[in-house]
Amino acid sequence: MNQPKLNLSPKVSDEIRKTTCYMCACRCGINVHMKDGKVAYIEGNRDHPVNKGVLCAKGSAGIMQVNAPSRLRAPLKRVGERGEGKFKEITWEEALDIAADRLLMIRRNDPSKLAFFTGRDQSQSFTSFWAQNFGTPNYAAHGGFCSVNMAAGGIYTMGGAFWEFGQPDWDHTKLFMLFGVAEDHDSNPIKMGIGKIKARGARVIGVNPIRSGYNAVADDWVGITPGTDGLFIMALIHELMKAGKIDLDYLARYTNAPVLLNNDEKSPEYGLFLRDEDGKPLVIDRTTGKTAPFDQKGVRPDLNGKHRVRGITHGTVFVKMAERYLDPSHAPEAVAERCGVKADKIRRIAYELARVAFDEAIELDTPWTDFRGERHEKMIGRPVSMHAMRGISAHSNGFQTCRALHVLQIILGTVEVPGGFRFKPPYPKPVEAHPAPHAKVTPDTPLDGPHLGFVRGPEDLALRGDGSPARIDKAFTWDNPMSAHGLMHMVISNAHAGDPYKIDTLFMYMANMSWNSSMNTSGVMQMLTDKDEDGEYVIPNIIYSDAYSSEMVAYADLVLPDTTYLERHDCISLLDRPICEADGAADAIRWPVIEPDRDVRGFQTVLVQLANKMGLPGFTNDDGSAKYQDYADYIVNHERKPGIGPLAGWRMGENGLQNGRGAPNASQLDNYIANGGFMVEHIPDEAAYYKPWNTAYQDWAVDLGIFDSPQPYIFQLYSEPMRKFQLAAEGHGERQPPDHLRERIRRTLDPLPIWYPPLEDGHVDPVRYPIHALTQRPMAMYHSWGSQNAWLRQIHGRNPLYLPTKLWEQHGFKEGDWALVTSAHGKITVPVAHHAALNENTIWTWNAIGKRKGAWALDEKSPETQEGFLLNHLIHELLPPRGDGLRWSNSDPITGQAAWFDLRVNIEKTSVPAETLPAYPAQGSPVPQGPDELRWKVGE
């Protein structure tokens, strides 16, 4: 044999720098291998709480993001017309002066003339702090068009939702049920979890119209009709309740099932809780037969309590639930056809849920003490876990569906128990521990409080004195009272319409609003470029920050170029969107593992510099000097309240460095870097489960600074804030909704989960548009960011429209065919492909693959422009008119969540065009196109 001699131990790198990934929002830990000062290879960090060493395709392709030719190079000032993409490069000094001068003028006159919205921002506790000190009420991030239904449904029901809020107990669960998630957040932990439970022989049920990704490996697949998940879930609740397969002890102790409700239809407090003088909801104590506050020491709440006081009868939430869900209208056979799921299969799944929850219950020998002072010798586990994201939330009935899903989890007794669903700190956190929204504007003055929050009732709506919306996106109004994340998808449309008022400056960050982040893409491009009779732009001034030459850049008057994720400081903060695990609190940083080779600055540093130029309160010392030089300085030295800052790790305590509370530590970032870029503080065993009620957990959370005092609470199966909005719609109270919204509020803000058809069904002819159309996010691509990535675009460079067998055969499609797809709003012409593992009335495609010519430094003939497309053209931010003289928003009427997935279409075969339609002329590119050939080896 003539084998060459190999060097089996080549040098891997000069140095490993550990930071946090930003190739999607999951924020895994990464090891960046450096050679000669350049990035040579990126792998997962084994010590990191999120990914424990693994890394997805996006993360591993980060090296191609950092060298992407689409990276912006310097601040840009528009010289052509908006949308043309013609710019001149200017200095940072000039850019900051232009921005600060205009913003300062706005602030002195009317701060609400600034709309500041920050896309897929992970520094919301900072950007909101900036906006609050500026004084505009018009701030939010992208939650309104992403998953606010999921987040708000979870908070209002049980003090937390999925993903960042909690996770299945992967180590103990025996049955994992996944709703509407194909390949979504959180990316690596779900894959790791599925791998882990499958290795143990635990089972996965996937509920999704499309059998791809996680649903492809699910043991059982429920190919449900889009928008009917709520019906399906309530049929499961019906079956479980009817069979008595519900955790009565859990419901009595840890939920508001035993809380007494006013049952007198004539009372102005009908449907509200009976409360004591301290405002505490009351239950009947089974020991005494008398009313008692729900949290009184030793109380044993009665699920069937009754109480009559001052002529008014009161009964429990539990009885109300039984009345509703035992009704035959919720029986499997009553919903099977609408769901596209056989009644027997629904029954079979209900049986399986009950069998695993009760017959396979587990016990951990860990004693714990609850908030009523009762000690429990064991932790009882019901090993059924669930997860959901956009699939159920991006419907106009999504909030109620999310609530229904949590009710299903709760009646099985599976939340915060071994084998079930577990919160991640700083969750669980009840509504009461969150702020209410604030929107009071005073010139030259900060806003009166945080912008976003959780309304408790009509008194918390963000309305002006005349009842008109205080916010440009109409968040927290009667149109969508519980819009906890704002409505970013309505900002441009409302600003263009001057409804509720005109603005001066639209300031956005990381939000590709002229392309894949908007409904009605063509319309938005028009709104951004429209001029009034004086020849001025209807939206007068647009400032945009992005690291890359995205479609939105062409629509800005001033472009502030951001860095890539390896060139910047960031903090992934417990004050914000944390990266905690169920077993511990964690936060993390990004730091510049390489220096930018362009004249660019991290956006958050730019905000600090703008604040300093404007002398914003919160950023300015009493002597007028700047508190912070840049974002890193803010991260280390800002205190939200004494002892609590953006990062909880390595703070200065009385006896040295400690996690949690403490004074700023000048070396904090170095401490993080030395620890791999993150901090984890583990939860003690006796505090690991039953967190909302577990005194050991509550005390631990107070010690760490998550709460200032213990915050035990019970789950809100019945949502009293929703009932308060219904009461207003019924004519009670001072603040009254406009008449045209009364009926809708009464119908949709039901305090117990209900199902109603997606609103588009009431506006769009279901015979003319019989097909549901969806998008899914590919695992190897995150929104538009992957398109510039030389490696990832080879995996997803084009996106056919996938059709089920029934439609494929009905229309006689063959491979290579194209289709004309029509909605009530628009038309697209796109390539099709056959996908058998699909709900028979549903078509789908990948999200955000299609690109506009001229963007992202791609060739104008790239497959993304020729054979890629957006479904967004078919979706409008308003529903079609239905003759009532009103235009209804295409959003959930409770939260304002963009109803992307309500879309109905028709499809027909068409001749093959030159490229996907609609096609747009190329926009000018501020960066040159990338090289033809890549041979990216940075070392020897």
Next chain:
Amino acid sequence: MTALPETTAKKLGLVIDLDTCVGCHACVVACKGWNTENYGAPLSDQSAYGAAPKGTFLNRVHAYEVQPDTGAAQTVHFPKSCLHCEDAPCVTVCPTGASYKRVEDGIVLVNEDDCIGCGLCAWACPYGARELDKAAGVMKKCTLCVDRIYNENLPEEDREPACVRTCPAGARHFGDLGDPGSAVSQLVIEREGVDLMPELGTKPVNKYLPPRPKDVLDEIDVLSPFLAPVAEESKGLAGWLDRVLEKI
């Protein structure tokens, strides 16, 4: 013609679990990254930002649909790279001796110094597991990360192929399939792992674990278990409450 060793001391290879692979392409890109920076010529990309992007990859994931006789169609994700065959036709066809199978561990490699880029090996490989790098003009293939698995500059736990280290679902396993006691051999026995296209006689070292049976909850017959109601319909809510609340 290049000769294969009669036996190899070890049979290093991969065991890929098709029951767990979610098709995320993490392995594809980790492989691309490691092997662009390491063994031999970088894996190049042509038309990287152009109209027809096409680069060299040593590992790719394909998706197939399976339509059973009854029931719903299924999706199977199928990662594919060199299977390091015992009777590797790509080696015996090589005119220069550049392709070879290592005696010590059975890894099939290309000695790039001797490769003339003739492409015969890619033609001979029935699995389509070799790709000619357009920029370097040499044949590229999975090395099983030969520069990782013995690399003393890496912590011991990292001495495994990049694709295995990164796989989020834990669907990829690495080890000695020549040792019946190894974890990978045991996994193959337990899960009834299979060869890819055994009829070709290439004796691949890599094994695939088949997907477990799916959709058992659709198999509904008279014996299927359903939940029984706790009270007769006629007794209504009060009867239901009485019966249910008896339990606590």
